Amino acid sequence: MKYLILGAGPAGLTFANMLLSSGEDDFLVIEKENSAGGLCRSCMVDGSPFDIGGGHFLDVRDPDVTKFVFGFLHEDEWDRYERDSRIDLYGDIIGSPIEANIWQLPDKKQERFLHHIAEAGCNRGEPMPEKFTDWIEWKLGLAIAEDYMLPYNRKMFGEDLDSLGTYWLEKLPNVSYEETKRSCAEHRPYGTQPGHAKFFYPHSYGYGEAFIRMASALGDRIHYNEPVFSIDYDNRIVNGKYSADKIIVTIPWTGVREHIGLPGKLTDSIGKLRYSSVVIEYVPENMDTKAHWIYYPDPKLSYHRILVRHNFCPGSKGYWTETNLTRFDEDKAAEEGRTYFVNEYAYPLNTIGKQELMKELLEYTASKNIYGLGRWGEWQHYNSDVVIRRAMELSIN
Numbered sequence: 001m002k003y004l005i006l007g008a009g010p011a012g013l014t015f016a017n018m019l020l021s022s023g024e025d026d027f028l029v030i031e032k033e034n035s036a037g038g039l040c041r042s043c044m045v046d047g048s049p050f051d052i053g054g055g056h057f058l059d060v061r062d063p064d065v066t067k068f069v070f071g072f073l074h075e076d077e078w079d080r081y082e083r084d085s086r087i088d089l090y091g092d093i094i095g096s097p098i099e100a101n102i103w104q105l106p107d108k109k110q111e112r113f114l115h116h117i118a119e120a121g122c123n124r125g126e127p128m129p130e131k132f133t134d135w136i137e138w139k140l141g142l143a144i145a146e147d148y149m150l151p152y153n154r155k156m157f158g159e160d161l162d163s164l165g166t167y168w169l170e171k172l173p174n175v176s177y178e179e180t181k182r183s184c185a186e187h188r189p190y191g192t193q194p195g196h197a198k199f200f201y202p203h204s205y206g207y208g209e210a211f212i213r214m215a216s217a218l219g220d221r222i223h224y225n226e227p228v229f230s231i232d233y234d235n236r237i238v239n240g241k242y243s244a245d246k247i248i249v250t251i252p253w254t255g256v257r258e259h260i261g262l263p264g265k266l267t268d269s270i271g272k273l274r275y276s277s278v279v280i281e282y283v284p285e286n287m288d289t290k291a292h293w294i295y296y297p298d299p300k301l302s303y304h305r306i307l308v309r310h311n312f313c314p315g316s317k318g319y320w321t322e323t324n325l326t327r328f329d330e331d332k333a334a335e336e337g338r339t340y341f342v343n344e345y346a347y348p349l350n351t352i353g354k355q356e357l358m359k360e361l362l363e364y365t366a367s368k369n370i371y372g373l374g375r376w377g378e379w380q381h382y383n384s385d386v387v388i389r390r391a392m393e394l395s396i397n
């Protein structure tokens with residue numbers, strides 16, 4: 001065939017649908033699960049939608065992407081929300097992002113945060129540190145680092161934060177002492193809005209519905225229950241039986257057992273890629289809040305985020321939690337009959353050296369007409385809208 005697409009998540013589904021809409025039907029998608037959507041899949045739990053890969057919202061910011069998605073799940077089938085996300089700072093609940101909402105804290109805590117923002121290395125002209133943990137303090141001050149960023153990131157990504165680089169954080173805004181002081185005095189937020197300031201969520205379905213529809217548009221051009229275990233790079237043959245002119249890899253490189261013909265150095269590079277796993281658990285009680293989601297840096301709580309389902313799924317109850325697998329007692333949860341889903345591949349980790357390693361890998365594979373695409377193919381923290389945009393661009397180039 002002309003194109004073989006590995007993985008039926010948003011990346012693979014978008015790429016395949018772009019081919020189809022350009023009149024190309026000589027392709028196949030192969031997927032290890034029995035349904036499409038990847039991390040964006042949903043199911044029904046307790047009579048309402050549940051996103052098994054964690055809370056998923058469609059950012060409104062890219063009109064080409066929303067138009068593409070609405071082509072499968074019509075715009076009228078989505079509700080539009082103004083983001084209400086909060087941080088539970090050990091009992092003090094304030095808006096997110098933290099730097100814009102310090103004014104909501106009790107006075108004593110505001111003073112502490114302000115003091116440390118003034119002392120932050122970047123505000124005092126100190127050189128930028130190399131390590132993630134030092135960098136956070138340099139950028140945001142000791143109080144934000146200690147009370148929020150470090151414990152939260154440890155809970156989400158795992159304990160070894162020093163293996164992470166700082167290149168992925170450079171877009172974080174500088175926290176200005178003067179502006180924070182003014183914000184505290186005037187009791188109002190300041191600064192730029194975070195991603196998902198406005199977002200869409202389907203009115204009567206989970207987020208995964210859009211991708212189920214993308215998959216059904218492909219008919220029998222998806223083979224399910226077909227895990228990829230080998231790629232032959234010189235001959236472009238997958239699992240010893242599928243061969244194609246071009247292969248699009250949207251699955252994790254680390255999940256493929258046999259890399260035939262790949263130079264040893266690059267196979268070693270794949271072995272260095274790291275990721276973290278997340279468990280999503282359903283809790284049937286309602287919460288007394290209007291927030292869509294709440295972040296929890298407190299290390300005593302196993303989960304790091306709660307998604308308040310009844311505030312974005314009309315007619316639903318309960319909430320769901322996101323917990324790093326290493327902090328989740330699966331045996332106990334199973335024994336107690338709780339409802340949870342394990343996502344082995346949740347976050348590609350931005351370890352030191354990853355960018356160079358991926359660049360080399362992707363340049364080599366592209367020379368063989370094998371292209372990495374999406375969260376795993378490119379090993380990047382892309383949200384689904386970015387993955388869709390990248391898949392749209394790859395198909396038209």
Ligand SMILES: Cc1cc2nc3c(=O)[nH]c(=O)nc-3n(C[C@H](O)[C@H](O)[C@H](O)COP(=O)(O)OP(=O)(O)OC[C@H]3O[C@@H](n4cnc5c(N)ncnc54)[C@H](O)[C@@H]3O)c2cc1C
Nearest residue numbers: 007009010011032038039054056057227228374375383384
């Ligand atoms: C907790 C959490 C919250 C998120 N929230 C948001 C949000 O609010 N908004 C948003 O836009 N994005 C969000 N994302 C990101 C979003 O999930 C991803 O951007 C998107 O799913 C990436 O699409 P993908 O196709 O690249 O990868 P995936 O969705 O991971 O799809 C990969 C596909 O490949 C398949 N596969 C894997 N291994 C193999 C194999 N060996 N053989 C065959 N098939 C295989 C998988 O089963 C899957 O179907 C969130 C992610 C997480 C973890």
